Amino acid sequence: MNNSRLDAGSINEIKPGKTKRVEAGNGKRILVCNVGGEFFAVDDRCTHEDSSLYLGCLKGDRIHCSLHGGEFSVKTGEALAEPAEVALQTYQVSIEDGRIFITL
Numbered sequence: 001m002n003n004s005r006l007d008a009g010s011i012n013e014i015k016p017g018k019t020k021r022v023e024a025g026n027g028k029r030i031l032v033c034n035v036g037g038e039f040f041a042v043d044d045r046c047t048h049e050d051s052s053l054y055l056g057c058l059k060g061d062r063i064h065c066s067l068h069g070g071e072f073s074v075k076t077g078e079a080l081a082e083p084a085e086v087a088l089q090t091y092q093v094s095i096e097d098g099r100i101f102i103t104l
């Protein structure tokens, strides 16, 4: 498999408890989340009906979908609240020189 890395910007752009939506090409968007100073990356599209999770709300390590209230862990991708049932894709994050890199 051919993995590529996406530069998601400076760690200073995303404060704790906040998220950033990053274009990953081919219409794909990834949501980068700051959970207490640790960064996690998941697909931006809710697995329920494709709503953008960027429009939702991050509480702790849970992202709450604004459309129907589904919730996911941004650490594991696990669906934690209905109507979401299918896990989100997660991505490996590394921090280098104050920048966030996502392995696709």
Ligand code: FES
Pocket (backbone or CB within 6 Å): 046, 047, 048, 049, 050, 051, 065, 066, 067, 068, 069, 070, 071, 082, 083, 084
């Ligand atoms: S689109 Fe996210 S819970 Fe329905």
